[in-house]
Amino acid sequence: MTFDSLEFLIFFAVILGSYYLYFSRADRLIRNGFLLIASYVFYGYWSPPFITLLLISTFIDFYLAKAIAGADSQKTKKQLVGVSVIVNLGILGFFKYFNFFLDSAFMFLPPDSLMRPSLEVILPVGISFYTFQSMSYSIDVYRGKMKPSDSLVDFALYVAFFPQLVAGPIERATNMLPQFNAKPRIGTDRSLEGIDLIIRGYFKKVVVADNVAPLVNLIFGDVDSANSLGLWMACYAFGIQVYADFSAYTDIARGTSKLLGFELMENFESPYRSKSISEFWRRWHISLSTWLRDYLYIPLGGSHGTKLFQARNLFLVMALGGLWHGAAWNYVLWGLYHGTLLAIYHMISPALQAFSDKLSDKGKVIYTCASWFLTFHVITVSWVFFRAQSVADIVTSLKKMFLDPVSDIMSGGFSFIPNAANGEQAFYVVLILCATLAHLSFFDRKLNWDGSILFRGVRGAVALAMLLFLYPTVKEQFIYFQF
Numbered sequence: 001m002t003f004d005s006l007e008f009l010i011f012f013a014v015i016l017g018s019y020y021l022y023f024s025r026a027d028r029l030i031r032n033g034f035l036l037i038a039s040y041v042f043y044g045y046w047s048p049p050f051i052t053l054l055l056i057s058t059f060i061d062f063y064l065a066k067a068i069a070g071a072d073s074q075k076t077k078k079q080l081v082g083v084s085v086i087v088n089l090g091i092l093g094f095f096k097y098f099n100f101f102l103d104s105a106f107m108f109l110p111p112d113s114l115m116r117p118s119l120e121v122i123l124p125v126g127i128s129f130y131t132f133q134s135m136s137y138s139i140d141v142y143r144g145k146m147k148p149s150d151s152l153v154d155f156a157l158y159v160a161f162f163p164q165l166v167a168g169p170i171e172r173a174t175n176m177l178p179q180f181n182a183k184p185r186i187g188t189d190r191s192l193e194g195i196d197l198i199i200r201g202y203f204k205k206v207v208v209a210d211n212v213a214p215l216v217n218l219i220f221g222d223v224d225s226a227n228s229l230g231l232w233m234a235c236y237a238f239g240i241q242v243y244a245d246f247s248a249y250t251d252i253a254r255g256t257s258k259l260l261g262f263e264l265m266e267n268f269e270s271p272y273r274s275k276s277i278s279e280f281w282r283r284w285h286i287s288l289s290t291w292l293r294d295y296l297y298i299p300l301g302g303s304h305g306t307k308l309f310q311a312r313n314l315f316l317v318m319a320l321g322g323l324w325h326g327a328a329w330n331y332v333l334w335g336l337y338h339g340t341l342l343a344i345y346h347m348i349s350p351a352l353q354a355f356s357d358k359l360s361d362k363g364k365v366i367y368t369c370a371s372w373f374l375t376f377h378v379i380t381v382s383w384v385f386f387r388a389q390s391v392a393d394i395v396t397s398l399k400k401m402f403l404d405p406v407s408d409i410m411s412g413g414f415s416f417i418p419n420a421a422n423g424e425q426a427f428y429v430v431l432i433l434c435a436t437l438a439h440l441s442f443f444d445r446k447l448n449w450d451g452s453i454l455f456r457g458v459r460g461a462v463a464l465a466m467l468l469f470l471y472p473t474v475k476e477q478f479i480y481f482q483f
Helices: 006-021 028-044 048-070 074-105 127-143 152-160 173-181 188-220 228-260 277-283 286-297 307-325 329-357 361-387 391-403 405-410 422-443 453-469
Strands: none
Touching (some): 006 028, 006 228, 048 127, 048 152, 127 152, 127 173, 152 173, 228 361, 277 329, 307 329, 329 391
8 A cells, every 4th residue: 555546545534534533532542552553554455464573573672672771781781772683683684685695695606506595585565664763762762862662552653653654754762752642733734734745745756756757767777778868867867756756755654644643754855955965965865864873873983083984984884775775786886876975075075165165255156056066966876876777787877878978969869768759759858857847946845834725725726736637657656665
């Protein structure tokens, strides 16, 4: 059951109606119990047996946190939190990475070799999100940032809360448990904010992401036939698609949560306006980048020590962050690419700041524009690693993008879409330009929540009309649904 399915709309309408009629005013145990059952129904709709994994993480971390808080020695606390980390990473490692590590270990054997073991392991949806979320609770109790919850129902709801269960944001217990413990904050203004977010999310997913996807799929599905210009356009298009798609899920998650009376954290803050790679990671997938910072980068030593030590930490954290995105080498390379950029930036940032301070006002404007342009394009290049179907496709794509553009243009390479008619090419070009304009002028700006009801109504009606008019012929699954 995904947010863009009819099943979810029916499911949420029933849940929201029941919630408003009775459960929002009921006792905490009844209210949270209702939302917990709804969350298990939501997750179980995909595959009921995998609810068992949710329950394992929930029970282990709930009782381990209590044991950690009650332990007498620091050594015992460390051992208990170690159990939490091992269990959660063990679940994640087996179901998500078993085949990847197995294939990597036997990568030089032919696929049909009798010596090559095989085991079909199904990837449970959302496992990367809820294991990190559950594990962070035990770590926070160990660090003394919070006391363990007294309510198993409240904690189970924190792990399984359906709006953000499948694709985040990766929440913290310090944010959600106090909300589940208190009366839901439901009101007209918050409900309007929620509706605005939901409409914006569906607009970004259906009108932008799913309509740009065919071009991306066409070119990255056959990089051998694509030329330099086509691959560059595919990178720009995928940059739009992945942002619109993932932030759409977050918008819908935050909107549905607001209607239920709860606040989820922001996961994006105008990431493509960043003027450095470091700023980009403060604005993109905020819940993951802050999780990696707090639970991996800082424990490794963070920015303390030499520049080389800091670079090592950044390199390692981003490599693991890339692997978190998917069990494939292209994701590892994507993480290493960003780790390298971050390490280089942190080494040269003092010199860049000193240079900027010496510039005139006009020079600073030019410097800011140049910084944005360079940052945007190093990020655009990174999408090759993220979207390509194999390491060989990455090599082919980068070679064509950087070595072939002049020869392609000289040979009339403006026809950049392989196996497509001229009319279809023109349609895709216009679509990409319109989507880019919409992305820069609307989606990346915070909504004006103080607008009148009439203004919100008109805006919502226009968005819904465009949803119907530009509804794609082929629906694309949420990109982060598979993570």
